[in-house]
Amino acid sequence: MATFVLAHLSDPHLAPLPTPTPFELMGKRIGGFVNWQKRRRHFHRADVLERIVADLKSQAVDHIAVTGDLINLSLAAEFAPARAFLERLGLPQDVTVVPGNHDTYVWSKRRHPQQHWAEYMHGDASPADTPPQFPFVRRRGPLALIGVTTAVPTLPFSATGRLGSAQLARLATLLDEHAGKFRVVLIHHPPQTKPEWRSRRLTDGDAFIAVLKQHGAELVLHGHEHFDLVRWFDTPHGKVAAVGVPSASGTVGWKYDAAAYNLYAIDGDAGAWRCEMIVRGLDGDGTRIVERRRMMLMAAK
Ligand SMILES: [Fe+2]
Numbered sequence: 001m002a003t004f005v006l007a008h009l010s011d012p013h014l015a016p017l018p019t020p021t022p023f024e025l026m027g028k029r030i031g032g033f034v035n036w037q038k039r040r041r042h043f044h045r046a047d048v049l050e051r052i053v054a055d056l057k058s059q060a061v062d063h064i065a066v067t068g069d070l071i072n073l074s075l076a077a078e079f080a081p082a083r084a085f086l087e088r089l090g091l092p093q094d095v096t097v098v099p100g101n102h103d104t105y106v107w108s109k110r111r112h113p114q115q116h117w118a119e120y121m122h123g124d125a126s127p128a129d130t131p132p133q134f135p136f137v138r139r140r141g142p143l144a145l146i147g148v149t150t151a152v153p154t155l156p157f158s159a160t161g162r163l164g165s166a167q168l169a170r171l172a173t174l175l176d177e178h179a180g181k182f183r184v185v186l187i188h189h190p191p192q193t194k195p196e197w198r199s200r201r202l203t204d205g206d207a208f209i210a211v212l213k214q215h216g217a218e219l220v221l222h223g224h225e226h227f228d229l230v231r232w233f234d235t236p237h238g239k240v241a242a243v244g245v246p247s248a249s250g251t252v253g254w255k256y257d258a259a260a261y262n263l264y265a266i267d268g269d270a271g272a273w274r275c276e277m278i279v280r281g282l283d284g285d286g287t288r289i290v291e292r293r294r295m296m297l298m299a300a301k
């Protein structure tokens with residue numbers, strides 16, 4: 001079977017931020033707006049994102065996964081530009097999206113990602129005229145892409161995520177049903193994070209890891225932390241890598257990793273998969289997009 005190439009980008013936090021109305025700034029958004037004005041707009045840059053997307057589009061890629069935080073404050077005017085961004089990436093059948101906490105920043109917008117980006121979140125089996133349901137499955141080549149949502153509105157100064165027992169139960173079933181495929185779980189929040197990220201963690205991460213351990217998966221892709229890192233989980237079926245990718249719009253010189261996206265070259269078969277990860281992103285001085293590192297995640301024996 002030919003090598004299947006999956007690209008993963010996340011957390012574009014699209015700029016520029018539209019001007020919020022006074023009404024929109026009431027409540028949680030005011031803190032996020034001040035943070036955007038003081039810090040985040042200097043880090044998340046549209047020109048950086050354009051270069052990342054141009055480099056990705058120059059690669060021979062079979063599918064693109066986007067793991068949330070497309071926008072910043074879930075302002076009403078942010079959803080359509082994010083839709084246009086997805087359309088620049090590709091057709092809905094070639095791009096799979098799960099939402100992040102910044103896409104459901106406030107309670108009134110908790111269903112907006114599903115409404116505005118629906119075609120990018122539909123499972124193969126779900127009718128096109130119904131709202132996407134999580135988790136969903138898309139079969140592409142040897143892959144079963146399983147998308148879950150951790151995006152729930154939270155209190156100010158909190159960016160936690162939650163799957164909930166219903167999603168976890170359905171995820172377990174879907175992992176079983178697609179055993180033998182190369183199962184890729186797409187999730188915004190990392191399964192685990194550093195202690196100092198407690199206010200930004202996946203609150204039922206332990207339950208998520210337990211499902212992975214019991215039912216198996218080949219790869220977990222997440223965003224949220226804005227760092228290039230790999231965490232490994234031991235399961236009875238072997239090691240599973242959970243890979244975080246930096247923000248696709250981050251410039252150099254901040255506490256987060258500069259912009260990157262990942263490519264996964266996947267081939268082989270059940271029990272003998274081969275998966276190589278290639279990280280492409282801004283170089284040290286932010287002038288060029290280069291291959292930053294390469295790592296074999298699974299090597300056929
Ligand atoms: Fe983010």
Ligand SMILES: [Fe+2]
Nearest residue numbers: 069100101224
């Ligand atoms: Fe996030």
